[in-house]
Amino acid sequence: xxxxxxYAAALAAIAxxxxxxxxxxxxxxxxxxxxxxPDHGPRARVPLRIGANAGDACHPxxxxxxxxxxxxxxxxxxxxxxxxxxxxxxxxxxAGAAAAVTAARQGARVIIAGKLRIGxxxxxxxxxxxxxxxxxxxxxxxxxxxxxxxxHGRGEHMLIAQMVxxxxxxxxxxxxxxxxxxxxQDKALGQTLVRKRAGGTTAARILCHRDxxxxxxxxxxxxxxxxxxxxxxxxxxxxxELLSHEDxxxxxxxxxxxxxxxxxxxxxxxxxxxxxxxxxxxxxxxPTSNHYGATADGLVLAYRLGARMRDLDSFQYHPxxxxxxxxxxxxxxxxxxxxxGAVLLNGLGERFVDELQPRDVVAAAILRECAEQRGIxxxxxxxxxxxxxxxxxxxxxxxxRDLVSLGHLAAKCGLDPRTEPFLIYPTLHYQNGGIEIxxxxxxxxxxxxxxxxxxxxxxxxxxxxGNALLDIISFGRRAGARAAEARPPHAPGxxxxxxxxxxxxxxARAGLPADLRAPQLYxxxxxxxxxxxxxxxxxx
Amino acid sequence: xxxxxxxxxxxxxxAADPTQSILQAYARSGAELTANVGCLGQGVCxxxxxxIRKDQERQVSTALACETRVEAGMQVSFIDHFLPAxxxxxxxxxxxxxxxxxxxxxxxxxxAAYCRHCSGCDRACPKGLPVQSGxxxxxxxxxxxxxxVFDPCVMCNLCTLACPENIRPNHLGLFVRRAxxxxxxxxxxxxxxxxxxxxxxxxxxxxxxATASGEPAEG
Numbered sequence: 001x002x003x004x005x006x007y008a009a010a011l012a013a014i015a016x017x018x019x020x021x022x023x024x025x026x027x028x029x030x031x032x033x034x035x036x037x038p039d040h041g042p043r044a045r046v047p048l049r050i051g052a053n054a055g056d057a058c059h060p061x062x063x064x065x066x067x068x069x070x071x072x073x074x075x076x077x078x079x080x081x082x083x084x085x086x087x088x089x090x091x092x093x094x095a096g097a098a099a100a101v102t103a104a105r106q107g108a109r110v111i112i113a114g115k116l117r118i119g120x121x122x123x124x125x126x127x128x129x130x131x132x133x134x135x136x137x138x139x140x141x142x143x144x145x146x147x148x149x150x151x152h153g154r155g156e157h158m159l160i161a162q163m164v165x166x167x168x169x170x171x172x173x174x175x176x177x178x179x180x181x182x183x184x185q186d187k188a189l190g191q192t193l194v195r196k197r198a199g200g201t202t203a204a205r206i207l208c209h210r211d212x213x214x215x216x217x218x219x220x221x222x223x224x225x226x227x228x229x230x231x232x233x234x235x236x237x238x239x240x241e242l243l244s245h246e247d248x249x250x251x252x253x254x255x256x257x258x259x260x261x262x263x264x265x266x267x268x269x270x271x272x273x274x275x276x277x278x279x280x281x282x283x284x285x286x287p288t289s290n291h292y293g294a295t296a297d298g299l300v301l302a303y304r305l306g307a308r309m310r311d312l313d314s315f316q317y318h319p320x321x322x323x324x325x326x327x328x329x330x331x332x333x334x335x336x337x338x339x340x341g342a343v344l345l346n347g348l349g350e351r352f353v354d355e356l357q358p359r360d361v362v363a364a365a366i367l368r369e370c371a372e373q374r375g376i377x378x379x380x381x382x383x384x385x386x387x388x389x390x391x392x393x394x395x396x397x398x399x400x401r402d403l404v405s406l407g408h409l410a411a412k413c414g415l416d417p418r419t420e421p422f423l424i425y426p427t428l429h430y431q432n433g434g435i436e437i438x439x440x441x442x443x444x445x446x447x448x449x450x451x452x453x454x455x456x457x458x459x460x461x462x463x464x465x466g467n468a469l470l471d472i473i474s475f476g477r478r479a480g481a482r483a484a485e486a487r488p489p490h491a492p493g494x495x496x497x498x499x500x501x502x503x504x505x506x507x508a509r510a511g512l513p514a515d516l517r518a519p520q521l522y523x524x525x526x527x528x529x530x531x532x533x534x535x536x537x538x539x540x
Numbered sequence: 541x542x543x544x545x546x547x548x549x550x551x552x553x554x555a556a557d558p559t560q561s562i563l564q565a566y567a568r569s570g571a572e573l574t575a576n577v578g579c580l581g582q583g584v585c586x587x588x589x590x591x592i593r594k595d596q597e598r599q600v601s602t603a604l605a606c607e608t609r610v611e612a613g614m615q616v617s618f619i620d621h622f623l624p625a626x627x628x629x630x631x632x633x634x635x636x637x638x639x640x641x642x643x644x645x646x647x648x649x650x651x652a653a654y655c656r657h658c659s660g661c662d663r664a665c666p667k668g669l670p671v672q673s674g675x676x677x678x679x680x681x682x683x684x685x686x687x688x689v690f691d692p693c694v695m696c697n698l699c700t701l702a703c704p705e706n707i708r709p710n711h712l713g714l715f716v717r718r719a720x721x722x723x724x725x726x727x728x729x730x731x732x733x734x735x736x737x738x739x740x741x742x743x744x745x746x747x748x749x750a751t752a753s754g755e756p757a758e759g
Binding site: 527 | 568633729730733
């Protein structure tokens, strides 16, 4: 293990309270990322061997799941309870909820299914806010340019342009649903929105509800789903496989009802896959800020049915995850803290990076400090300091008004942010890549739509703060609207597992094992086995 | 080696590191974890509701298992989620006449006026919110005060479970907050930008080619 600077010595280095010195050994960004970002290096990627992206780079642990066998067989279908609907939404986070509400309002019968409850998702955990270019000095163009640049020029321009154009109307849609946003001036018909800065942006563009914007969004969306006529909820019903027609189009999905321990066969004219990301795979052993359910299920299901993916070797490590105390490791300290003036300090008490650079740059800079033994060690945990003392001295009311969650977190850590810094370390935060979509969330598979973190192409290879909450509502609404227009297929039959049969032949041809099964559905420490008494699941 | 504490979770004896949360200890005990779990420590999703009786105490309290550390001799039971039969239904878009809002609140949540002030909701709230006074404010028409009470609510529904009058206090609070936002939030900067887009005064002009990858933004 790398030697770090002991906590006490690091505290002593910042005790004076004067402005911290700044290190002057900056590396060029490309070099910094290449040497220290987890997306680089020998363990970061392998070529996929089968499927629509054969030959493309993918994270090895994700590749293992993508190249796995299905959890179910024809026999399971034969005894499944049959159901039918117009639109099946899989995933109960912000993207799924937005799709379900939109489709139902257009008159479609909707089933929304999730492995936990509606609302149990990364959306509810989002703190910072949502981007929309509403400032007088700001523009759609600047939002577009920042997003393209933030994604290292690898994002899909058409999707980004459409999303930034959607953004103001997304905010209006959310307000009409009853979501509140912070106001900087509150005079009758002269209100203006509070706008915060995000790393990697050229204008203050983050709209927020304090520092629990995602909670505010999700509780409003959940209530909207529950009260909207035409939506049936299937909670604790993970999707274990998609259904296909003979022509390869999507025919619905097979759900597993955890309460009854039985399968449901849901036929649908269209499926909206909104299952989120993959942080709970703990890639490369990193802690994660993600929700319990983030196990890449949607990627596995869509890939097996033939959908194309992109950037499967690109992940976002949020710079400021909790490093100490251990039981909170991986939990997030919102970028709102740095936006409000918090600084990063190494064990020598030095600043080593502009805190408001894009997340991958800041995370790589932190990993560099730790790799070069300027990190801090406390009770066996390694990290650097996130120091909010100066920001709080300048604005004593920050914790009451703008950084409420930060205050709660400090209490859980047992420290006073006015006098003591947090120990932080990068945490696996976001899946930059995913399923390829068009502007309506349509995939290469007819009848299969996707929205939210499960998709790729919008954020290129690095997402900006506040663009995830925008993405899920912008594309969730569009996918829901298009899915609602889908007509019943002309193909006869109720849909089946013909794609799984084809997939198994591909597995055999490539010499891949048939006993590795996915989607994983729950993290390994969830101790879940689809069939009791057996261990035929993705992650033994 | 760290010390170990023993406690009971859903009837199972569990040995745990005292620095762990109840939820972490439960997962590490080998129990199947497919419900009553969510954000794992942030305390925002309200999924991991549980009843706790501490060693040598008679009092049972409610808590979120991800936010609460294990203690020796603790007895913990998770409270499963279910959809209640009794739901207050409304369509926010029906409330266009903001002069009638007080009447709408009474019409949608008629039970709120019959609060028997048992404080069950206050005791049930794992966030320590003054739920009962929030309900009283909503009934009295002091909507700003009601909205402030429920602003940090994570919708765990424990107050709904605790209320003998079926008031569903957290849903009443959310109704008030949603109505206020939908009826009064009209930021002019947003209105201007929506008009810019509608009239075509602002567009995204021919997406510019990306600059050198990785180049950070100014400032």
